[in-house]
Amino acid sequence: HPNKTDKLSPTAERPDWKCPVFNSTDVSTEQVTLHSATSVACPALPEGEFSIVLFWGGREVHNLTSTWNTQTPPEGLQTRRENLTLLMSSGAARYRIGRVSEENAGLYTCVVCKIYPPPYKKEERTTLVLLRVAGKPASCRPFTASRPNDVHLEVGTTSWENRQYTLVTGLCLLIGVSLIFTPLHEVCADLLLNTPLWFLTQCKAKCKDATDNDYVNMKRGNLKRPPGVPHPTTIGHF
CATH class of the missing domain: 1.20.5 (Single alpha-helices involved in coiled-coils or other helix-helix interfaces)
Known part of the structure; x- marks a missing residue:
């Protein structure tokens, strides 16, 4: 399946970014130094057909649809997109972010959707990646604090x-x-x-009409001489 990507382009100006504060325990925080690597964990992979979608700052940056079971490893074992590497093993998946900078730090949400067999199920895990610079507070790119509520599956699934x-x-x-x-x-x-x-x-009726004969009296009758016409035996005799 083709992967959709949204390039993480740098910005010309970098304001004093403020990261949101989450009180929920389902959001983990990763504080990393400049150009170091970190990982974004995903929910456990279900057996059968599933879809993995990664959101960054509320935008979809990568997705993949695959299948696996206890005997067969997931298809597309490693998918690399820019500085993102999707690593999958039986029942587990994570995104490795290489060279973390101000351009790609922020809120990452990994959503795993079970497609088949039913029932349909969706789970997500959120990781806040903070860039730690010496002498400065941890920072990240501005983004929408609300996490995605709906996942649009890849075209073709x-x-x-x-x-x-x-x-x-x-x-x-x-x-x-x-x-x-x-x-x-x-x-x-x-x-x-x-x-x-x-x-x-209709054919029977026409055939019957053709074969039926009207009765005609053919019996010879007595000849009667018209008035004023002499009898043929007397013609010529005076």
Whole structure:
């Protein structure tokens, strides 16, 4: 599957960034020095088909759809995108961020979605990467503090809910087409059955008309001489 990426471009000016404060225990913090490496942990990988999506500052920067089970390791064992490296093993995944700087520090959220088999399930883990510089407070790029609530799966993948919706839609379409074409089917069946019978009936009627003879009286009757016409035996005799 193709991976979508959003380039982490540097900014011309770097203001005094302030990082949000989270009281929730589900957000871990990583304080690193300039150009060092760190990791962003992801939730446990479910067996079957799943999708991993990484958000940075509320924006999607990487995603991958793969499958695995206890006998088969995940497909796409290592996916590298710029300074991001996705490392997966059986049941676990993490993003390695190389050369952390002011341009790529911030809030990372890794979302794992179980696609198939059902039921559909979504889990996420959030890591706040802070850049520690000597003599300065920890800093990170400005971002939206709210974490993503909805995950749009990679184009070409379909969740079980979407598959159910597609199945129901197809079934409704099939029923509608059946309701439309059933009367037409009955009409066509009547034509196919009744038309030969009608032609046969007409042919029988015409044949009967052709073979039937009207009665004609052929018996010789007495000849009567029209008035004023002499009898042929007397013609020529005076």
